[in-house]
Amino acid sequence: MTGIGPVEPVDSPGAEGSCDVIGVDGPRLTDRWGGWWRGLPPRSRGVALAATAITLLAAGVLVPRTLSGDQHPEPDHTPVPWPANVTAWRYLGPAGLPEPSGTHPTSGQFRFAVDVHSGPPVTLQVTGAAFTGLTAHALPAAFTVHPGTTRRVTVEVSVSDCSGLPLNADLPFLDVTLRNTRAIQHHSFIFGRAYSRDLFRLVRDACATTSAPQPGRPSGSAGSQNAD
Numbered sequence: 317m318t319g320i321g322p323v324e325p326v327d328s329p330g331a332e333g334s335c336d337v338i339g340v341d342g343p344r345l346t347d348r349w350g351g352w353w354r355g356l357p358p359r360s361r362g363v364a365l366a367a368t369a370i371t372l373l374a375a376g377v378l379v380p381r382t383l384s385g386d387q388h389p390e391p392d393h394t395p396v397p398w399p400a401n402v403t404a405w406r407y408l409g410p411a412g413l414p415e416p417s418g419t420h421p422t423s424g425q426f427r428f429a430v431d432v433h434s435g436p437p438v439t440l441q442v443t444g445a446a447f448t449g450l451t452a453h454a455l456p457a458a459f460t461v462h463p464g465t466t467r468r469v470t471v472e473v474s475v476s477d478c479s480g481l482p483l484n485a486d487l488p489f490l491d492v493t494l495r496n497t498r499a500i501q502h503h504s505f506i507f508g509r510a511y512s513r514d515l516f517r518l519v520r521d522a523c524a525t526t527s528a529p530q531p532g533r534p535s536g537s538a539g540s541q542n543a544d
Contacts, residue, residue: 397435399494400503403461404431407511411470423474424518425455426511430469432461436497442471444491446504449477450519452490473515478523484516 411425432438439460445452452473461467471490475481489506 396496396498398499398501399435399438399496400501402433402435402463403438403440403494403503404433405429405490405492405505405507406431407507408468409510410514420521420524421518422476422522423472424514425470425472426514428469428471430459430461430467432463432465434463437462439495441493442490443493443502445473445515446489446491447481447485449475449479449481451476473518475519475522478519481519481523482516483520483523484512486512488512488515 406429408427408429411427430440437460439458440454441458442452442454444450450473452471455470455472459467459469487506487508488511489504491502491504494501494503
């Protein structure tokens with residue numbers, strides 16, 4: 317076969333030229349990490365695994381706590397209620413023994429139950445008994461009722477002047493000062509027919525010697541009214 321000589325290698329050892337290397341990558345990170353790991357002695361591998369486990373465990377505990385700490389509910393900013401809005405009085409009946417027939421007592425004692433529904437404790441003081449000519453005070457003079465509790469109180473009412481007193485009224489009331497951490501209020505608590513009957517029995521007995529009884533007049537509407 318003419319025109320064909322022996323085939324020589326492209327980059328034979330005797331050739332002076334060189335060829336470019338195309339498409340060869342450097343060592344990958346996983347290869348380097350694997351080589352480093354294989355080069356560690358067994359004891360060092362155990363220490364590294366234990367440290368990794370502790371790190372992952374700490375991250376699993378601290379991250380949920382951090383997230384939950386950012387989601388605490390905001391504190392409730394409910395304002396302290398007005399003392400008169402959370403305080404209620406109930407009439408229970410007269411206190412003490414009935415006076416002997418024919419006597420004319422000028423004072424009497426009456427029992428009440430006082431409730432505070434919510435909020436801080438309320439301190440109360442009875443200051444009046446609705447009509448000029450009557451005075452009233454609680455025994456003791458000032459007392460405190462805690463929320464969610466009932467306090468039984470005795471109020472002494474005295475007749476000091478019969479000239480301006482009616483001998484009957486439908487809805488007599490007590491004037492009371494109430495105080496809690498929000499405010500001090502002057503309030504009137506009105507009671508129904510049971511208290512009216514017992515109070516004006518006292519008034520009629522104390523004023524029995526007067527010759528000109530005064531006409532009755534209502535002292536308010538049912539419920540309670542603010543004296544301010």
